[in-house]
Amino acid sequence: MAKMRTVDAIVAILEKEGATEAFGLPGAAINPLYSAMKAHGGIRHTLARHVEGASHMADGYSRAKAGNIGVCLGTSGPAGTDMITGLYAAQADSIPMLCFTGQAPVAKLHKEDFQAVDIESIAKPLTKMAMTILEPGQVPGAVQKAFQLMRTGRPGPVLLDLPFDVQMAQIEFDIDAYEPLAVEKPRATRKQAEKALDMLTASEKPLIVAGGGIINADASDKLVEFAEILNVPVVPTLMGWGAIADDHRLMAGMVGLQTSHKYGNATFLESDFVIGIGNRWANRHTGTVEKYTEGRKFVHVDIEPTQIGRVFSPDFGIVSDAGLALDALIEVAKERKAAGTLPDYSAWAQSAQEKRGRMQRKTHFDNVPMKPFRVYEEMNKAFGPETTYVTTIGLSQIAGAQMLHVFGPRKWINAGQAGPLGWTGPAALGVVRGKPGETVVALSGDYDFQFMIEELAVGAQHQLPYIHVVVNNSYLGLIRQSQRGFEMDYHVSLAFENVNATGSEAAQGYGVDHVKVAEGLGCKAIRVEHPEDLGPAFEKARALMAEYKVPVVVEAILERVTNIAMGTELDNVVEFEDLAERREDAPTAIVALLD
Secondary structure: OEEEEHHHHHHHHHHHHOOOEEEEOOOHHHHHHHHHHHHHOOOEEEEOOOHHHHHHHHHHHHHHOOOOOEEEEEOOOHHHHHOHHHHHHHHHOOOOEEEEEEEOOHHHOOOOOOOOOOHHHHHHHHOOEEEEOOOHHHHHHHHHHHHHHHHOOOOOEEEEEEEHHHHHOEEEEOHHHOOOOOOOOOOOOHHHHHHHHHHHHOOOOEEEEEOHHHHHOOOHHHHHHHHHHHOOOEEEOOOOOOOOOOOOOOEOOOOOOOOOOHHHHHHHHHOOEEEEEOOOOOHHHHOOHHHHHOOOEEEEEEOOHHHOOOOOOOOEEEEOOHHHHHHHHHHHHHHHHHOOOOOOOHHHHHHHHHHHOOOOEOOOOOOOOEOHHHHHHHHHHHOOOOOEEEEOOOHHHHHHHHHOOOOOOOOEEEOOOOOOOOOHHHHHHHHHHHOOOOOEEEEEEHHHHHOOHHHHHHHHHOOOOOEEEEEEOOEOHHHHHHHHHHOOOOOOEOOOOOOOOOOOHHHHOOOOOHHHHHHHOOOEEEEEOOHHHHHHHHHHHHHHHHHHOOOEEEEEEEOOOOOOOEOOOOOOOEOOOOEOOOHHHOOOOOOOOOO
16 A cells, blocks of 8 residues: 555545535645645635635535535634634535644644644534544544545534644555445335325325425425426425426425515415425424414424424424435325326415415515615526525525525525525635536625625635625614614614715715725626616626626615514514515516416
């Protein structure tokens, strides 16, 4: 066998496991691994401006395409702690991501050496595995185990901490003899599929809730096939949005308290049976369990056994990979359809579509400053079915999910459970790495955009073009809206008179000049203050992106205060604006308003 440094073995393993996209920052304690990457040449590295940003880039890359595993690298101490938010975002949404941190030499770990921190203990609650590798001979096996864990069961991130002397140590290693460890996935049995179908077909108004596990399993086509065999409406969760295209006749809309459609909630409240596949019954989807479960039976399919019954006990639980469960369900459903024993759910499916044609939110407003709904209407016009949207949290995400359209899996990339501000920009850069040449559009409020705004320079340096739509009301809009219950508007305004700002009086009063900042970081930027200018601005942004190969920011100046539809239960979502009454009120709705 060949004798080599452990870091050279790591890089060889990364290549063999197919993880060749890395994001990070070099430093003294991780320089050995960087030297191995330089010598090898097969790992592409994107230099971030902040290690948290690097972790979100790796996360976005992992989400962009089935099978991707982004790699994040940083030096010891603060680099590791900077990664924690990234690990949390990945763990919460079941995303594989491999983090490496440099560390002080083994003999120094208990001596409070410079930037030596027990990152293993800090990261353990947020990873499938966190390990400080103390013996050089353990390195290949630890990396091999990391890949197996990331791919087995519910996916998630791993952190491996590498002391400097362990990185430099020589070991015997033969990459040609290395093989990835087998990945086990639980599979639904024939009997379980039969029971689930028995329960579904005993109901009059069944629904399929499609979670992010379907997208993780790369099983969206199977979901659509299953729904079409049964002719049963589908409700995607926020993480499952795109598993069935928005223009499919069985797409019933999203359900929930915030990122939901009025017609989706109405259809759900009429249902009497739900089979949830690869979902986790998130609280923003369900509201209170009592209201959500009232009057209906549930089957829950999930790859992680401890997810079954975590939020509420279903009438029947199946531990299975979503794709493998759908294989079994499709087989049984096909047999029953051929035998003519499936109920006819066409009237129920049609009623869900009729609701889509009646219960639409208005988007066409001509106000100046603009209402956010008009921005999403113009985005629907400007960006087609091929578009991948990237966003995290805030009124921008909530309203965007209510108004935008998604036409396939991994075309809505969202930090759903953790929702860290600042995630959107760096994650979008990772998505661009994972989807070269495709249209990527990020969506941020002004505060999300200002967190980690420095990562725009990464897009300029590495020529990672995408369009970043910033809806700017100079407010912490979601927090301001939640403060209404406390009858306060306290420390949530970001507005100030910027003595250096350019443009209109309104833009000056909004504080941070995002156009100047973006341009100073090497990107292009356009400010829009009138709704009729949005379409031309998006067209110009495409042209600038194509010409300069850099991120292009399109900032829409909004009215300061807008309340977005939301509530505490599925049956009490408050609509702050009038619903659409004519087709002209919602011209980009998938289903035209029924006059």
